[in-house]
Amino acid sequence: MKKHITGTRKQWLAARIELLRAEKELSRKSDELARLRQELPWVRIDKEYRFETNEGSASLADLFQGRSQLLVYHFMFGYGARLTDERQGCTGCSLVADHFDCVIPHLNGRDITLVCASIAPLKELQGYKRQMGWRFPWVSSLVSDFSYDFGAAFTEAQQRNGADYNYRHVDEPEPQKEGMSVFALQDGAVHHTYSTYARGVEALMGTYHFLDLAPWSRNEDELEYPQEWWRRHDEYGGQQGDMGTL
Numbered sequence: 001m002k003k004h005i006t007g008t009r010k011q012w013l014a015a016r017i018e019l020l021r022a023e024k025e026l027s028r029k030s031d032e033l034a035r036l037r038q039e040l041p042w043v044r045i046d047k048e049y050r051f052e053t054n055e056g057s058a059s060l061a062d063l064f065q066g067r068s069q070l071l072v073y074h075f076m077f078g079y080g081a082r083l084t085d086e087r088q089g090c091t092g093c094s095l096v097a098d099h100f101d102c103v104i105p106h107l108n109g110r111d112i113t114l115v116c117a118s119i120a121p122l123k124e125l126q127g128y129k130r131q132m133g134w135r136f137p138w139v140s141s142l143v144s145d146f147s148y149d150f151g152a153a154f155t156e157a158q159q160r161n162g163a164d165y166n167y168r169h170v171d172e173p174e175p176q177k178e179g180m181s182v183f184a185l186q187d188g189a190v191h192h193t194y195s196t197y198a199r200g201v202e203a204l205m206g207t208y209h210f211l212d213l214a215p216w217s218r219n220e221d222e223l224e225y226p227q228e229w230w231r232r233h234d235e236y237g238g239q240q241g242d243m244g245t246l
Contacts, residue, residue, distance in 0.1 A: 002216055042184060042191035047149070052122040052140040060146070063139065064185050069112040073097070073204070074152035074179040075138070077118035077125065081230060088120070089128045091230045093178055098233055099206050100136040117141045119153055119176065132232070150195060152179040166197040180204065 007015075049060045064070045075097065080090020100114060107114050115137040118125055122140040129138055147153035154163050154173040162171045179197040183190055202208050211218050220226040 002219075004215070037194055040194060042186075042193050045183070045190045045192055047145075049141070049144045049146045049149075051117065051146070052143060053137070054122075054126075058139065060183070061185060061188075061190050063113065063115055063137075064183075064190075065113045065137075067108070067111045067113045068185050070183040070185070071107070071112060071114045072150075072181045072183070073100075073114070073116045073201075074147055074150070074177070074181065075116040075118045076176045076178055077120040077128070079174070079176045081227060082232075087128065087131065087232070088124065089132070090178070091232055092227060094132060094232050095207065095230055096178070096201055096204050097132070097134060097136070099204060101134060104136055113137075115139055117146065119147050132234075147176070150179070150181045150192075151197065152177050152181075166200070 051058045075093045076090035078088050082091040125138050153176050182194040
């Protein structure tokens with residue numbers, strides 16, 4: 001366990017007030033970033049994308065489910081961290097997706113639909129979804145170029161010759177990467193408004209924000225790589241607490 005300095009309450013309060021100034025500045029910068037994000041120009045989507053859903057084949061417009069805004073999380077399936085024969089969903093994407101069910105009612109109440117999309121047969125996605133106990137909508141983009149066109153998947157040729165990921169060139173991109181793409185439906189037309197990748201998806205991971213409040217924060221410095229601690233929510237074994245003991 002890490003050791004840390006100790007001090008008096010007076011010393012703590014002085015340091016906390018100084019930290020509060022930095023926190024408030026970060027909040028103001030975050031508000032400004034949100035404003036700039038909203039001011040991005042929209043790009044009309046004229047290409048037809050099809051998805052396999054629990055209700056059958058659907059278009060990108062259908063995924064809005066009657067709402068005006070759509071968030072699509074690009075979930076890595078069949079590729080990613082800690083895959084097994086029984087569990088083909090990326091462990092990192094699974095950590096992200098653990099946050100979705102609880103937030104969806106609030107998003108729906110603000111005219112926003114959230115879905116996951118993966119390059120895999122719908123039946124396989126449904127099976128993993130049952131294993132994980134999730135309820136959020138999850139569609140297959142296997143029959144379209146959707147994940148490739150929106151920067152979350154790369155063809156064999158791109159993997160050999162390079163492509164852009166997260167708005168910069170990568171010489172040898174991986175077959176799939178995590179990301180979130182955002183769309184708006186206006187006057188019957190779908191528009192692409194925003195996409196984020198890599199550490200940009202940390203905004204979706206409330207777990208990280210809780211960790212950053214704890215004394216040791218993410219505590220990843222001594223790990224071989226920062227994501228080494230990731231597990232699916234039922235794979236932490238004895239480290240899991242009993243939520244009913246207090």
